[in-house]
Every structure is written in structure tokens, then in C-alpha cells.
Amino acid sequence: xxSEPADGACQTPGLFRTLRTFPGTVHALLFFTLxxxxxxxxxxxxxxxxxxxxxxxxxxxxxxxxxxxxxxSVVLGMYGGQISDRLGRRVILLLGGAFSALGxxxxxxxxxxxxFITGLxxxxxxxxxxxxxxxxxxxxxxxxxxxxxxxxxxxxxLINVAAVFGPLVGIxxxxxxxxxxxxITGLSYLPFFVYVLLFIPAGTLLAGEQKESEVKLRLHQVxxxxxxxxxxxxxxxxxxxxxxxxxxxxxxLPQYLLLLNGEKAIKxxxxxxxxxxxxxxxxxxxxMRFLAGYALPKRILLGGLIFAISQLCFFSVRSPDAWIxxxxxxxxxxxxxxxxxxxxxLLDQLAPPAHRGAxxxxxxxxxxxxxxxxxxxxxxxxxxxxxxxxxxxxxxxLLCVIIFVCRRRIVARLQNTL
Numbered sequence: 001x002x003s004e005p006a007d008g009a010c011q012t013p014g015l016f017r018t019l020r021t022f023p024g025t026v027h028a029l030l031f032f033t034l035x036x037x038x039x040x041x042x043x044x045x046x047x048x049x050x051x052x053x054x055x056x057x058x059x060x061x062x063x064x065x066x067x068x069x070x071x072x073s074v075v076l077g078m079y080g081g082q083i084s085d086r087l088g089r090r091v092i093l094l095l096g097g098a099f100s101a102l103g104x105x106x107x108x109x110x111x112x113x114x115x116f117i118t119g120l121x122x123x124x125x126x127x128x129x130x131x132x133x134x135x136x137x138x139x140x141x142x143x144x145x146x147x148x149x150x151x152x153x154x155x156x157x158l159i160n161v162a163a164v165f166g167p168l169v170g171i172x173x174x175x176x177x178x179x180x181x182x183x184i185t186g187l188s189y190l191p192f193f194v195y196v197l198l199f200i201p202a203g204t205l206l207a208g209e210q211k212e213s214e215v216k217l218r219l220h221q222v223x224x225x226x227x228x229x230x231x232x233x234x235x236x237x238x239x240x241x242x243x244x245x246x247x248x249x250x251x252x253l254p255q256y257l258l259l260l261n262g263e264k265a266i267k268x269x270x271x272x273x274x275x276x277x278x279x280x281x282x283x284x285x286x287x288m289r290f291l292a293g294y295a296l297p298k299r300i301l302l303g304g305l306i307f308a309i310s311q312l313c314f315f316s317v318r319s320p321d322a323w324i325x326x327x328x329x330x331x332x333x334x335x336x337x338x339x340x341x342x343x344x345x346l347l348d349q350l351a352p353p354a355h356r357g358a359x360x361x362x363x364x365x366x367x368x369x370x371x372x373x374x375x376x377x378x379x380x381x382x383x384x385x386x387x388x389x390x391x392x393x394x395x396x397x398l399l400c401v402i403i404f405v406c407r408r409r410i411v412a413r414l415q416n417t418l
Contacts, residue, residue, distance in 0.1 A: 015289070018150055023141050024197065026151060027136060032192045034158040035352050036100075039188040041166025043104075043181035048180060055113040065117050067141040070371035072124030074364050080129040081361025082222050085354065089137040090200040096129030097193035101127035104186030106178050119182075120360075132360040136199070139348055139356055145414075149345045150288075157284055164277040189229065203266065222358045230415050232350045234406045236365055238300065239343045241399040244376070245307055245370030245392045246340070249276075249332060252377035252388060253314065259385070261320035279333035282334055287337060296346050303339025305401040310335055311393035315386050350415055 051057045051065070084092040084195035103126050106119030135152070142148045171182060226232060253272070257265040291299050317324055345365075350357030380388040403410075 018147060023193060026138050026141050028195060029138055030154055030158060032195065036188050036192060037159050037162035038166045039185040041162050042170035043185050054118060055239035057113065062302055065120055067371040068179050069124035070367045072121055073128040073367050075210055076125055077128040077156035077361035077364030081132050089133045090196060090202050092129050092133045093196045093200065094193065096126050096133065097189050097196060100126035100130060101186045101189040104182045106187065108183035116372065125150060128364055132364060133357055134349065136357045138362050142280035145349055148387055152344050152348060153288055153341050156344065157176055159308045160277055160280045164281065176368045222355055226359060226362050232359065232411050233347050233407060234402050235350055236363060238399045238402050239347060239363065239366040240369045241395050242339055242343055243366045244373045245395050246336065247370050247373030248377045248392050251374040252381055255381060266321045268320065268325060271322055272325060272329050275329045276333045279330045280337045283334050284337040295374045296342055297410050299342045300346065300403050301400055303335050303342065304396050304403065306331060306335030307339060308393045309395060310390045315389035341395055
């Protein structure tokens with residue numbers, strides 16, 4: 001079934017012509033997303049190494065600290081989103097940018113484990129107060145659904161560009177696994193802070209959509225609205241399942257490769273990570289136009305099925321042959337390129353304009369998958385070995401079942417909000 005044109009990420013006019021219609025502020029926000037994530041990927045993938053080598057923390061302690069930071073993001077994400085709905089995106093973005101710079105500078109300068117963990121908690125606050133409000137601001141500035149979807153696709157594309165080149169630049173300059181890299185990440189937020197301060201207007205930007213006379217709802221009232229929104233909750237559950245499966249690829253697959261062949265694992269892990277990011281970049285470039293005419297549930301179903309197939313392929317491979325693993329990684333990456341940005345688009349389009357910040361803040365619940373995934377995967381890997389990938393395949397199929405069951409309500413909801 002074809003969707004309405006508004007559901008597509010890229011319809012006529014063409015991609016580049018549509019990009020040229022974006023306001024300058026949206027281009028600036030996309031640029032700052034690239035800069036911030038570039039410095040982030042120079043440091044964050046190696047944070048577990050730093051915590052182990054510098055502070056001699058155990059895997060359980062590291063997992064506890066990372067989970068706590070993620071939980072803070074979840075709790076404060078909705079609160080920050082609701083503030084941005086009431087007072088405007090500017091105030092919460094300024095707070096988030098300031099906390100981000102402070103948190104990363106604390107990580108860079110921390111002399112003890114306690115201060116380092118404090119920095120992690122501050123970053124949990126900052127992520128919740130930068131990412132959802134920034135996405136909500138772009139949606140505010142791009143009124144029509146097609147351009148909003150394209151902006152989210154471009155944002156995901158730029159994040160993957162940063163994921164490819166950030167670690168490579170860090171390695172080239174010897175910055176990986178160095179605490180000083182966090183200082184670079186913290187400083188990268190300062191231009192963003194200055195831009196928001198000077199160029200983002202105060203107050204809400206939803207003229208014509210949110211009347212001044214509209215009753216301002218408290219956080220618990222907005223939370224109740226979200227909880228009763230079964231379609232949004234179903235989409236959010238799919239996003240959580242997606243992050244659980246994806247974090248298994250990042251955190252559990254390397255451990256499995258070490259068990260399979262410790263001598264070849266390090267080189268193989270590096271090749272897999274680079275292959276994944278490059279495949280996503282190349283594949284997403286072509287798939288955006290090809291799938292633009294199909295309804296969002298259909299795209300998500302396709303991505304979920306490819307995810308499930310890739311997990312079964314991971315389960316079946318017992319050889320350390322690099323070409324086999326890289327081929328399976330390409331399959332997984334194609335599913336990722338379809339599934340993750342389209343889930344973000346779906347959550348954005350299901351969010352009512354008056355509560356978009358709070359809804360996108362609630363989407364921070366997907367980080368629960370990132371927080372709990374490594375622990376769940378580690379336990380399953382210890383109990384079942386390669387059977388962990390059967391579990392992730394079943395989770396991928398569960399995602400498909402949820403979307404399939406809710407597909408008619410999702411399409412109806414999107415058509416009603418045109």
C-alpha cells in the first residue's frame with residue numbers, strides 16, 4: 001500500500017531542491033549536530049576503556065554508571081521537553097548546552113572516580129535537554145511533514161558520518177582512550193550555545209498551531225496523555241526493541257568474536273564497525289528515494305525483517321573468516337539504515353504539535369534499550385553462547401508483529417494529522 005505523499009522522506013521536488021527550502025536555522029542545527037557528534041565519537045566509544053584503565057572499575061560498576069546516566073536522560077527527557085513546549089526551545093537548549101560543556105569538562109579534568117561518575121550524571125542531564133528539544137525545534141521550523149522527515153533522515157545520516165570519521169580522526173591524532181578528548185567534546189558545545197543564545201528566538205514557535213489561550217498542562221497531565229496514546233506507546237516500544245537489538249551488535253557481538261577467536265577478534269571488530277557505518281551511509285543515500293512512496297509501517301516492517309535475518313546469520317556463522325562477517329554486517333546495516341531513521345520519523349509524526357517536546361522527550365525511553373541491552377546480552381551470551389542472536393532475532397520479529405498489528409491505526413493517525 002502506498003502512503004500519502006506527506007509520509008515520504010523525499011518526494012518531488014528533489015532532495016537537494018527540498019534541502020534548499022530549509023530555513024537557515026535548520027541548516028545550522030544540522031551542522032552543529034555533525035560537529036558535536038564528531039567530537040563525541042572521538043571519545044565516547046572508548047569511555048569503558050578509560051574507566052577500566054584509569055579508575056580500575058569493574059564491568060558491573062561501569063555498567064551501573066552508564067545505566068544511571070541513561071536513566072537520568074529518560075527521567076529528565078520528558079520534563080525538559082515539557083518545559084520547551086511551555087517556555088520555548090531556546091531556554092532548554094541553552095541549559096542543555098551549558099550542562100553538556102560542563103559534564104564533558106568534568107570528565108576531562110576528573111582526578112577521582114567519584115568526580116568522573118558525577119560528570120557522567122551531568123551528561124545524562126545534558127543529553128536529555130539537547131537532543132529531543134533540538135529535534136522538536138527542527139520540526140517546529142519545518143511545518144510540513146515531508147520536510148520534517150527529510151530533516152530527520154539528514155540528521156541520522158550526519159550522525160553516521162560522524163560515527164565513521166570521528167574515531168578515525170581520534171586514532172590518527174592519538175586522541176582515543178585519552179581523557180583530554182572529552183575536553184574537545186565539551187568545547188564543541190560552546191559555539192552551539194552561542195548560536196542558540198544569539199539566533200534562536202525566545203518563546204514558542206508554533207504560531208497558528210498553539211493558541212495563546214490554550215491551557216498549559218502540567219507534566220503529570222502530559223504524561224497521562226502520552227500513556228493513553230496507545231499508537232505512540234506501540235511505536236515507542238518498537239524503538240526500544242530496536243535499540244536493544246542494535247546495542248547487542250555494538251556491545252555483545254565483540255565479546256562473542258573474542259570467544260570465537262581471540263587472536264583475530266580485534267582486527268575483525270574494527271573492520272565490522274567501519275563496514276557498518278560505511279554501508280549505512282551508502283545504502284541510506286539510495287534507499288531514501290526508493291522507499292519514499294511507501295507508508296511508514298511498511299518501511300519499518302521491512303527494516304525489522306532484515307534485522308531478524310541478520311541476527312539469524314550472526315547465529316549461524318562459526319568461522320572467523322572476515323568476508324563472511326562483513327557480508328552479514330552489510331545485511332544488518334541495511335536493516336539499520338531503514339529501521340532507525342524511520343522509527344524516529346514515526347515518533348516525530350505521531351507527536352501532536354502542542355506537546356511535541358514532551359512526546360520527543362518521552363522517546364528518550366528508547367535509551368533504556370541502550371542501558372539494559374549490554375547487561376541482558378552479557379547474561380544471554382554467558383548462558384547460551386551464540387544463542388544470544390536467536391533472542392535478538394525474536395525481538396526483531398516482535399517489533400514486526402507490533403507494527404503489523406498497529407499498522408492501520410498508525411496510517412489512520414498520520415492521515416488525520418495531515
